[in-house]
Amino acid sequence: MTLCSSDSILHPSQLILFAMDLKQIAKDTAKTLVSYLTYQSVRTVIAQLSETDPPQAFWLQSFSSREKIQDGEAYLKALFQERQDLAFRILTVREHLAEEIADVLPEMLRTSIQQANMDQRRRQLERMTQLDLSVPSVNPEQEPNSEEIG
Amino acid sequence: MTLCSSDSILHPSQLILFAMDLKQIAKDTAKTLVSYLTYQSVRTVIAQLSETDPPQAFWLQSFSSREKIQDGEAYLKALFQERQDLAFRILTVREHLAEEIADVLPEMLRTSIQQANMDQRRRQLERMTQLDLSVPSVNPEQEPNSEEIG
Numbered sequence: 001m002t003l004c005s006s007d008s009i010l011h012p013s014q015l016i017l018f019a020m021d022l023k024q025i026a027k028d029t030a031k032t033l034v035s036y037l038t039y040q041s042v043r044t045v046i047a048q049l050s051e052t053d054p055p056q057a058f059w060l061q062s063f064s065s066r067e068k069i070q071d072g073e074a075y076l077k078a079l080f081q082e083r084q085d086l087a088f089r090i091l092t093v094r095e096h097l098a099e100e101i102a103d104v105l106p107e108m109l110r111t112s113i114q115q116a117n118m119d120q121r122r123r124q125l126e127r128m129t130q131l132d133l134s135v136p137s138v139n140p141e142q143e144p145n146s147e148e149i150g
Numbered sequence: 151m152t153l154c155s156s157d158s159i160l161h162p163s164q165l166i167l168f169a170m171d172l173k174q175i176a177k178d179t180a181k182t183l184v185s186y187l188t189y190q191s192v193r194t195v196i197a198q199l200s201e202t203d204p205p206q207a208f209w210l211q212s213f214s215s216r217e218k219i220q221d222g223e224a225y226l227k228a229l230f231q232e233r234q235d236l237a238f239r240i241l242t243v244r245e246h247l248a249e250e251i252a253d254v255l256p257e258m259l260r261t262s263i264q265q266a267n268m269d270q271r272r273r274q275l276e277r278m279t280q281l282d283l284s285v286p287s288v289n290p291e292q293e294p295n296s297e298e299i300g
Contacts, residue, residue: 021194021197022247022250022251025190025194025247025251026250026251026254026255026258027258028190029183029186029187029190029251029255029258030255030258030259030261030262031262032182032183032186033179033182033183033255033259033262034259034262034263034266036179036182037179037259037263040175040178040179044171044175047171072266073266073269073270076270077270077273080270080273080274080277081277084274087270087274088271091267091270091271094263094267095263095264095267097172097175098259098260098263099260100172100176101172101175101176101179102255102256102257102259102260103256104176105176105179105180105183105252105255105256105259106252106253106255106256107252108176108177108179108180109180109183109184109187109248109252109255110248110249110252111180112180112181112183112184113184113187113244113245113248114245116184116222116223117241117244117245119223120223120226120227120230120237120241121238121241123227123230124230124234124237124238127230127231
């Protein structure tokens with residue numbers, strides 16, 4: 001169910017471009033996921049350490065606010081130079097994380113996109129309805145010379 | 151094959167914490183994916199428009215450098231206020247993109263994480279080997295009083 005389908009806007013030539021880029025987009029998406037799971041692994045390890053070894057948790061927290069965590073591989077490279085044990089631990093955690101969530105991702109992604117699109121369409125419909133209500137509607141049976149007023 | 155397994159570092163209590171957070175991490179990852187695919191959809195639509203309607207491509211490019219695209223939903227909300235047609239088109243493209251790549255994501259994620267971990271472990275092994283080579287090894291048969299020199 002879509003409030004407004006824009007499929008008709010897509011020209012066949014555009015769909016070809018789309019297919020050509022698809023492999024690269026999938027590859028870039030996987031890379032983004034790896035970086036995101038590295039960030040989640042760092043958070044996980046900090047949470048674990050704060051239970052078992054607060055000074056270590058504090059150290060990793062400080063290190064992670066200094067080093068850019070947006071690029072997971074560069075972050076890990078820097079961590080290996082300072083605390084090899086924590087770096088190895090983060091590698092282990094991110095591999096576990098990936099294993100655990102990989103199979104639920106397709107379904108979660110589809111559901112999330114559909115939900116987000118539905119929310120956007122609903123919000124826009126509401127907005128358009130409010131605009132219609134706030135602007136006094138022009139009665140089509142009205143005399144066209146009403147345009148001349150003003 | 152791991153050069154250094156850090157599994158042994160994980161305490162059972164930490165694995166419980168891990169499992170508790172897993173659902174939230176999966177949810178947050180899906181949200182990140184939706185935002186990333188929104189960004190890729192904007193790029194795709196700009197590429198399509200640059201073939202068919204360069205002024206529109208230029209407009210969307212400018213809009214996208216003004217509005218923060220990191221938060222996909224906020225970006226779309228802003229776009230709906232200015233160019234409803236382009237916003238609807240991006241919704242369509244991101245849903246297509248998600249459909250197309252969803253099923254390959256688990257395998258790509260696993261492969262990417264394993265590859266990235268192998269690269270990090272190999273790099274660290276090389277680094278440790280170089281450190282060993284650059285620091286003159288102390289010959290265990292040497293006289294201990296060599297420390298006194300200097």
